[in-house]
Amino acid sequence: MESKNIVVAVPAFNEATTIGQVLRGIPPRIDGIPVTTVVVDDGSTDTTAEVAAGCGAYVIRHLTNLGVGAATQTCFRAAQMLDADIVVTIDADGQHDPAEIERLVDCLIDGRFDVVIGSRLLDPQGMPLLRVLANLLLNAVTFVVYGKIVSDSQSGFKAFSRSAVDCMELRSAGYEICSEIVGEIYRKKLSYKSLPVKAVYTTYSYAKGQHFLNGIHLILGLFIRWVRRV
Amino acid sequence: MFWLLPKILAVFLAVIVISRSYIDFRARVESLQLFVFWTITWTVIVVLALFPAVIDFTISYFGRGVGVGTLLGMGVVLLFFLVYRIYTKLERVDQMLTKTIREMALREPWNTTK
Numbered sequence: 001m002e003s004k005n006i007v008v009a010v011p012a013f014n015e016a017t018t019i020g021q022v023l024r025g026i027p028p029r030i031d032g033i034p035v036t037t038v039v040v041d042d043g044s045t046d047t048t049a050e051v052a053a054g055c056g057a058y059v060i061r062h063l064t065n066l067g068v069g070a071a072t073q074t075c076f077r078a079a080q081m082l083d084a085d086i087v088v089t090i091d092a093d094g095q096h097d098p099a100e101i102e103r104l105v106d107c108l109i110d111g112r113f114d115v116v117i118g119s120r121l122l123d124p125q126g127m128p129l130l131r132v133l134a135n136l137l138l139n140a141v142t143f144v145v146y147g148k149i150v151s152d153s154q155s156g157f158k159a160f161s162r163s164a165v166d167c168m169e170l171r172s173a174g175y176e177i178c179s180e181i182v183g184e185i186y187r188k189k190l191s192y193k194s195l196p197v198k199a200v201y202t203t204y205s206y207a208k209g210q211h212f213l214n215g216i217h218l219i220l221g222l223f224i225r226w227v228r229r230v
Numbered sequence: 231m232f233w234l235l236p237k238i239l240a241v242f243l244a245v246i247v248i249s250r251s252y253i254d255f256r257a258r259v260e261s262l263q264l265f266v267f268w269t270i271t272w273t274v275i276v277v278l279a280l281f282p283a284v285i286d287f288t289i290s291y292f293g294r295g296v297g298v299g300t301l302l303g304m305g306v307v308l309l310f311f312l313v314y315r316i317y318t319k320l321e322r323v324d325q326m327l328t329k330t331i332r333e334m335a336l337r338e339p340w341n342t343t344k
Binding site: 053077081 | 328
């Protein structure tokens with residue numbers, strides 16, 4: 001596959017503390033292919049947009065907070081407008097190491113896979129036990145709703161081929177987006193690979209990540225989707 | 231005195247709902263069908279609250295097959311259906327709003343220092 005453009009897209013909401021570090025860690029080129037960085041500021045009330053623009057990223061601002069799912073969909077739309085061949089999504093809270101983007105992209109460049117999921121659970125070292133258990137539970141819920149089991153259904157660190165981005169039909173505005181993407185991989189018969197990635201859990205990223213109530217909300221959202229499907 | 235409470239409440243709520251619906255209808259925010267629907271629904275609720283004997287009459291009219299339980303069951307099913315309809319409409323509106331905000335965001339200049 002001859003790639004000409006890689007877009008790294010970062011959905012962000014009130015991440016002024018960490019987004020600069022994440023953006024500075026993104027490699028400017030991968031295997032000689034230029035990398036364009038896009039930040040979708042999901043109605044932040046802090047200086048997320050200013051910090052991101054200062055780091056040289058394109059910044060797209062939602063007027064109000066729509067949710068991580070809506071921001072991720074905006075990331076995909078922006079990547080299509082930039083005519084990206086490969087799209088990488090990464091969390092803005094610093095829980096992923098941007099240096100690992102290259103490993104994800106390498107799996108796509110030769111066209112073997114449509115989607116690569118950066119899986120924190122294949123090597124959960126450093127991940128709090130409660131997080132591991134919560135993510136395993138969400139893997140099970142994702143399987144019940146979408147019929148597909150993957151090692152880390154809730155990972156925000158993924159790489160997509162352009163054809164995968166074009167064919168996915170996403171609707172979720174909230175955290176359910178990760179499970180919905182797994183569902184689309186299954187529904188559209190996309191080839192995928194789970195690649196172990198490091199999870200960098202700091203006090204900040206732990207506090208910013210999905211907490212218990214978000215988990216309940218997510219399961220409820222997935223349950224409603226399941227009810228509507230049957 | 232306590233037995234009057236549901237009657238007063240029903241009339242009070244009916245006045246609020248029907249007047250609000252009428253104002254929205256006059257302002258062309260609400261359709262005629264919806265206004266008529268709310269008016270009939272709340273008129274029925276007020277009649278049942280003021281004259282509960284209507285329920286006894288209905289039960290005796292339809293015979294032994296229909297009891298208070300059946301009517302309550304039908305009411306619950308109807309309410310669940312309405313909640314479902316409201317939920318799906320709300321989701322549709324939510325998606326339209328999301329789409330609008332996304333399109334607006336994408337049409338604005340993408341700020342960068344590059």
